[in-house]
Amino acid sequence: MHTDATRRALEQVRDPSQFKWYAVALLAFVIYAYANEIERGRWDIVAAGLAVWLADWFNEIINALVLQASGTAPLWATTGPTAYQFLVGLNVEISFMFALAGIVYAKLLRAIPSRLVLALGLSIVSVAVELFLHASGTFHWHYWWWNVASFPVIVVFGYLWFYLFAAWVYDAPSARKRWTRVGGLAIIDVVMALVFGVGFGWL
């Protein structure tokens, strides 16, 4: 039995009628940000950006699998107007935000070199935004252990590891190792999407 928020989120998953043109403009902004780093030859920043984006896709697929396993609710569900909803807890606006978050993290490392402190700071800010979204009724938590009163769990498992993974990618000793690290997560995401999404239809 799905919760009301879960049911509303599922109703708009991959519904083409939800599409809005501003998604194309947002895509252009994301491409511009990456093009800017590529122009400067900062492939380490490009890789950090992709690292956070891929890490979020990993979490979002796990989130959809939690819904499949429980039959009740995912860890988080997103509702409300969107340009496109990929998964029960992921819409195109969130995905583009995460596509930029890793670039923001890598660029801020020049000002705040401590990887852990910066990652923790950005994670806490992100959870503060989630608390606002939760209060606004567009972002829904169901389980007590992944909720307002358990926010450190969300800080660590919902965000912190994204940035620490991005730092590991950013600090890779060679380009080969850097892209092996990013590529490894990309392969895991694609395999999960193919097996659980295309194969079992659980996403």
Next chain:
Amino acid sequence: MTFIWFVIWLVANNVGGHEPLLFNPVNAWTGTLILAIALDLGSAHASRGRRSGWT
């Protein structure tokens, strides 16, 4: 300190029972979290050690 606090609270919250962090009023778990963060920030401020790296 904050990391140690997190591990202890995580175990208590998920294995032991439901241990919510409450702010109004602040309960013991939230109070000790604030104390752990304060100690970590104070330590970093006092030492002014490494300026780069993971910590």
